[in-house]
Amino acid sequence: LAKTTQPISMDSYEGQEVNITCSHNNIATNDYITWYQQFPSQGPRFIIQGYKTKVTNEVASLFIPADRKSSTLSLPRVSLSDTAVYYCLVGDRGTGGFKTIFGAGTRLFVKA
């Protein structure tokens, strides 16, 4: 089971681009990388999932280098409403790993 390491917290200002990096040195060949966002008193919400290179959707981009031992979630032009906890998970595409450990995630604070 691939373990992930993320920064505990990050600060940013409105309008800036935020990059959150996750390390997963033991990622397996079949593992995907998935990021979630969680607001207080809500369940985590799926943001983006990728296997290699770059994936982009309407809310974020995910950059994965060739060795796949890390990944970077990029949030363009953040707003106050992006203040949340962000989790990086590595595992099977459908499950994220049946014993996925979410960890403490990265607490992003966006300031005005």
Next chain:
Amino acid sequence: NAGVTQTPKFRVLKTGQSMTLLCAQDMNHEYMYWYRQDPGMGLRLIHYSVGEGTTAKGEVPDGYNVSRLKKQNFLLGLESAAPSQTSVYFCASSSRQGGGYTFGSGTRLTVV
């Protein structure tokens, strides 16, 4: 499209009482999960199910039981509640084809 629905949203139990939390999903997902989240911490997997009629233990299964008699429902039971089980409980589901987890809005349980 409701996604994942959890009932109840809030509950207060006395030590030793029992209760069942209900999770229902309408996305025809194969996999379902129960997590607990304590203040300031990530999510910990209690039990999970890979299909109707199957269940398995996660990271913190003690004191809980589960059942999945129908594909769309996943029940979490507390036979004899303890104060240590005070937490927010999240149910999630996912598809074998990917797309990550879809979470419910959570059940806030207090055991006094």
